[in-house]
Amino acid sequence: MPRNSAPSFSELIAGCHRSAIHLEMRDVYGVASEAEDFAEWKACGTITATSVERRRPWLDLVRETVGRGVAMRRARIVSTPVSEYIRYEHAGTYLNAEAGESVRWLPRRLASDLALPGNDLWLFDDRLIRFGHFTGDGASAGHEMCDDPAVIKLCGAAFEAVWERAVPHERFTV
Template identity: 45%
Template sequence: MTAEPVAFQLFRGAVRSALHLETRDLYEPADPDWNEWRSGHRFDPAERWAAFHNLVRETTGRGVAVRRARIVSEPINEYVRFEYDVTDPHNVAAGEQVRWLPRQQATGLLIPANDFWVFDEQTVLWNFFDGDGAWVGEERVDEPELAKACVASFDAVWGRAIPHKEYQPT
């Protein structure tokens, strides 16, 4: 039996918020969903991503705010286009609020070097990737002061970012 991912455990325990900051322009280059999309096949995330989307629906149904901010280089690359294309019918439909910040507009913001989730302003879940974008691990840190700093960084990005429905990628 496979253990439930740490992020899923943290979602299940969240009572106020789950914040996610993404800063890379490429993730998981070997991902079959990404590669199918590149070949023109529009897979059904309802099948493949059902566990995560159902978890988001359950979480937002309990009144927990789930927000995702993505910092992206413009003009966007093919991978960010893939993310953009699947966001509305899947992430947003599941209850996530998603915003996009063109990297040029992030100048002056203090942003951690790694992507992260913050749950209830208490727990940080760092996400680590290699230089090509492959996921290499995560680290849970239960340090409220660190979480506060990450929330401040996220909020600064969120304040400048463009809501998904208004963002027009270039």
């Protein structure tokens, strides 16, 4: 059943023992914590050393999590040609991969026959979902927790269907 109070991501990942999967389905995110990096990337066309340092807490968390045996996988469904934001995400994804996160990309036109949840999500150990809610312009609108077994099964199956079709990051071009 959905719950509106959401533990922090750090708490959720700390309690994770086997897998943490992330399904992203938007072409634009307007998350405040990325605004400076995105603007910097738009200005110079590359991920800078400053941007890498800003991402260090996330990259360290991925390394630590993967280091204790948790498989972290991210699947992104994207429209093609991709948006400027997706080009930015793609440019920095090598850092996620170097930290141990597996990332794949699925062109949206190849997802037409897949049953997908209505929101981005993280699924922890096939037991708990954290849905991400966003406004129309991509700003975060909060999170919602769900531990309903039927919803977990649906979302897990949707992620696996996307993962199976998606292109590994190192082979996906924008």
